[in-house]
Amino acid sequence: MSRVRTVLGDIAPERLGVCDAHDHLFLRSRQLPGRELDDVDAARAELEAFRAAGGAAVVQWTPHGMGRRAADLAALSRATGVHLVCATGLHQAPHMAPEPVARLRGRLAEVFVAELTEGIGTTGVRAGLIKVAGGFHALDAHARWTMTAAAEAHHATGAPIAVHLELGTGALDVLDLLCGELGVPGERVILGHLNRSPDPVVHRQAAASGCWLAFDGPSRAHHPTDWRMPAAVRSLAEAGHGDRLLLGGDTVTAGARSVDGGPGMPYLLRRLRPRLAAELGQDLVDRMLTEHPSRAFAVDWK
Structure with a gap:
């Protein structure tokens, strides 16, 4: 029976409710010094604001390796009443110190499987998805290593694989590797950041694999393509792929939180939501926020 693996345990998919399918409560990156998401009180306030919306x-x-603070997630979920799903996986090499990454050589898939099935460290929190990343229009050796491990962990557990597409590019290379060479079913792959490269031809080609298409981070001042998101989503829906769409906020810095003056999760x-409803109709947008994530993150856990 399919279940969504939250930080408080597995739940029936229909209990997930209105879902931000890609975001961050905590995050540390060498690429974003001094802008870390590392404040528990701010995370709680942001979740409360999202709940109020x-x-x-x-x-x-x-x-x-990027400051998940898994030990704090269960308490935050209980305090705010918001279901939380935590990730295992590994991001691009520049985001992390090289020494911890080197220590994962030869056992990366094992770590992913353990965090999905046994828990993250001693927290008792089990991850509900695997997050990896591609490069700009390409897959380097690090991306191939992490995606190979992610595929192995998927085959062992059934967990979905969520992929950061660098500036929205490289979707077809990712699918060729994960779904072609490594045998991951398309419906178990979630492609993130497609709004950053609104190429309708590539989007339709990617959708043909059966993968999930995530449009996330819709409020970034440095992404001038964001205004094209509604048209890109409408194009996919009109091409028959409206049942594969996900929405997320992707808050990655403290200043982007709504409680710190940014748009944050409530945006x-x-x-x-109302802008997309005007383009697509309220029914589809409601399904993108409820039914779709409940299917994308539900797993018949092995």
Whole structure:
């Protein structure tokens, strides 16, 4: 029976509710010095603001080695009433110190499987997805290593694989590797950041694999393609792929939180939802926020 693996345990998919399918409560990156998401009180306030806007669940894509603070997630979920899904996985090499990454050589898939099935460290929190990353229009050796380990962990557990596409590029290379060479079913792959490269031809080609298409981070001042998101989503829906769409906020710095003066998680529901509803109709947008994530993150756990 399919279940979504939250930080408080597995739940029936229909209990997930209105879901931010890609975001971050905590995150540390060498690429973002001094801008860390590392404040428990701010994370709680952000979840409360999201809940007040009608949100019920958040999928945190922060992977291994980037300050997930898994030990704090269960208490935050209990305190706010928001379901939280935590990630295992590994991001691009520049985001992390090289020494911890080197220590994972030869056992990366084993670490992913353990965090999915046994828990993250001694926290008792089990991850509910695997997060990996591609490069700009290419897959380097690090990406191939992490995706190979992710595929192995998927085959062992059934867990979905969520992929950071660098500036929205490289979707077809990712699918060729994961779904072609490594045998991961398309419906178990979630492609993130497609709004950053709104190429309708590539989007339709990717959708043909059966993968999930995530449009996330819709409020980034440095992403001038964001205004094209509604048209890109509408194009996919009109091409028959409206049942594969996900929405997320992707808050990655402290200043982007709503409680710190940024758009934050509530923006997804407060501003993006009505804008997309005007383009696509309320019914599809509601399904993108509820039914779709409940299917994308539900697993017949092995």
